[in-house]
Amino acid sequence: MYRYLIMAALLIALMAAAAPAPVRADVGEACAMAWGDASVAACRNVPNVRTNDVGVLRPLAAAFIDDGDFDGAIEVYYAVQRVRPDDPVALYDLAGTLAFVRRYEEAAPLFERLDSMRPGDVEVQRSLAVVYGKLARPAEAHAALKRAAALGDVTAMVDLARLADEGADADAEAAAGWLERAAEAGHLGAMRRLVDTYRKGLLGQAPDPSRAAHWAERYAAIRSTE
Numbered sequence: 001m002y003r004y005l006i007m008a009a010l011l012i013a014l015m016a017a018a019a020p021a022p023v024r025a026d027v028g029e030a031c032a033m034a035w036g037d038a039s040v041a042a043c044r045n046v047p048n049v050r051t052n053d054v055g056v057l058r059p060l061a062a063a064f065i066d067d068g069d070f071d072g073a074i075e076v077y078y079a080v081q082r083v084r085p086d087d088p089v090a091l092y093d094l095a096g097t098l099a100f101v102r103r104y105e106e107a108a109p110l111f112e113r114l115d116s117m118r119p120g121d122v123e124v125q126r127s128l129a130v131v132y133g134k135l136a137r138p139a140e141a142h143a144a145l146k147r148a149a150a151l152g153d154v155t156a157m158v159d160l161a162r163l164a165d166e167g168a169d170a171d172a173e174a175a176a177g178w179l180e181r182a183a184e185a186g187h188l189g190a191m192r193r194l195v196d197t198y199r200k201g202l203l204g205q206a207p208d209p210s211r212a213a214h215w216a217e218r219y220a221a222i223r224s225t226e
Contacts, residue, residue, distance in 0.1 A: 102134070
């Protein structure tokens with residue numbers, strides 16, 4: 001009997017050792033205050049605490065991302081979004097992380113909601129273009145690219161010209177105009193494309209040696225200073 005009592009005591013001790021330690025009340029505060037200074041371990045304890053404190057949840061999500069746990073980060077970002085459903089930052093954090101891990105079907109409606117909240121946000125339009133492209137929705141991707149270009153995104157301008165080259169955009173002349181705008185903004189790739197465009201008469205443009213030379217000189221001048 002004594003032997004069985006000892007075994008039972010040992011079993012109870014082992015079970016107690018294996019049980020998760022109670023989370024201190026200050027763990028959430030430590031996560032929020034110490035993020036960026038070896039706080040990943042502290043932050044990872046926070047899921048054991050029920051909290052709606054966005055000041056805790058956001059650094060917790062960042063800790064998960066830093067640790068490569070994107071599913072954990074998404075779960076936390078969903079919690080933030082539930083707490084602050086109309087917060088554009090909360091929506092963007094969640095939508096961007098979903099898109100990063102290729103969960104485009106979930107990301108698309110979130111970016112669309114952001115578009116309704118921030119119609120002048122270049123990052124939202126660029127993200128919509130990427131997500132729609134991945135979802136094989138070319139018309140919507142093209143429209144988002146045009147909105148991004150109109151807002152001054154030079155990458156979107158160059159992408160519109162590329163689509164025209166590939167026959168995906170019938171408005172080649174407009175694409176040449178986007179290239180001009182991107183080149184004026186200093187985009188070296190756009191400058192190179194304009195040199196070919198005016199030398200060969202592409203994108204609905206007549207061959208124009210003087211304009212080709214102009215962009216070739218601009219391109220060379222910038223490269224010489226690098």
